[in-house]
Amino acid sequence: MQIFGFLGNILGYALWAAFYVFQNFGLAIIVFTVIVKLLILPFSVKQQKSMAGTARLSKKQKELKEKYGNNRQLLQEEMNKLYEKEGIKPMGGCLTTIVPMLVLFGVFYAVAYPLTNTLHLNGDAVNSAVTYMSKIPGYVANSNPNYQQIALLDLFKYDQFVAQSSTINSLFTADNIAAIDHFSDGFGMFGLDLLSVPADHGFWSVYLIFPALCLVSNIGSQFIMTKVNSSAMGQQQGCMKVAMYLLPLFSAYITYSVPSALGFYWFISAIISLIQSIVLAKVLSPAKLTANSEARHAALLFANEAKVPYVYAPSESASAGNVNAKKKKKK
Structure with missing residues (x-):
């Protein structure tokens, strides 16, 4: 978990910049996602080439x-020799599977x-503020310990809370409080709060749209x-279909949670x-990779033939000798 926390701390700088x-x-998440996809695009290209290359060699396999x-x-x-000869790395696309999960x-x-991970405020001050928040009369603490900072950020939406809280003012500088206050107002999207957890609003709330969008987009994808x-992936096994x-x-x-x-x-x-995958599948399809490979092979043969001196057949050698003799007489 500390590794993911460290990663969240790093990615927090990019999210805060956006x-x-x-x-x-x-909007920051959209821009951030596009940047991440551009950074791992070279690995996605390698993955598609590996898939298309494997499909191209299916007959030999x-x-x-x-x-x-x-x-x-x-x-x-023998399979490894075939892959090495054709310049294909079957495991070349693993990184494109691992990296998105790490980013997630x-x-x-x-x-x-x-x-602490996006605004990068002092951790001790934040923890003290969370502890103070839980002791406010009438405040109902979130049961999930992971979301206490979100709850504190939500309280900053109420200006009266900050203005009347000498404890909060003593824990943070004026600049920190201004940054938190500004940040707390930036999570609205189409009238919804991106900091809200759908499960907290009940199954049939409007926030169910986020799990639904995830489900539909992933199944559709x-x-x-x-x-x-289909040609590059081959026949899927039952477990893969499941x-x-x-x-x-x-x-x-x-x-949802x-x-x-x-x-x-x-x-x-x-x-x-x-x-991205649709575009790469069209540009780097097995048929196009096969055509490119054959074109490179033909060009290589032509180049090798050009380097080898022409060897005359016996009849051609006699003819060539007579021609050279006649040229000498004329001179």
Whole structure:
């Protein structure tokens, strides 16, 4: 958890910078997501090339399996030789799967702990303020310990709380209080509060839109990408098909129990990933990679042939000798 907390602290600087420019956390998340996708684009390109390359070699792979199917070690060795010869790395796309998940956890910690990970206020002062907040008469504390900073940020929406609280004023500087106050007003998006947790509002509240968007976007993304990359992905096994629909359900469940800002990020990330994947699948399709490979192979053969001196056949050698002799006589 400390690793994810550290990551959230780092990503918090990027989120705060985007918020500082756009003055709205929803817009900041959109810009932040686009930047993240651009940064990992080279790895996404490698992943698509790996998938398309594997599909291009499916016929050769099948032949190797038929030939060495009884010897798994030899089969693996021959497969590795084939991949090396064709310049394909089957595990080349793993990073594009790991990085988005790390960013997702980082965004959660940046959103769940906005005062220490996004505004980067003193942790001791924030903890003292949270402790003081829990002792306010009539205040009902959030049962989730991860969201205490969000609750404190919500209290800053009430100017009377800050004005009459000598404890809060003693814990933070005037600049800190101004920053918190300004930050607390920037989480509105289409009339909804991105700091709110959908589960806190009941199952049929309007905040259910965030888990629903996550569910639909992830299922749609999985379905469309299966169609687009059908040749590259090959025949899916039963467990893969189950995972394709269970993972979106899991994402919807998680989104229901975390601040809406995380669900909004997950939705935007899924949409951008879908668009990016469709474009890459068209540009780097197995057919295009095969055509490019054949073109490079033909160019290489032509270049090698140009370097080799022409060897005359016996009849051609005699003819060439007579021509050279006649040229000497004329001179």
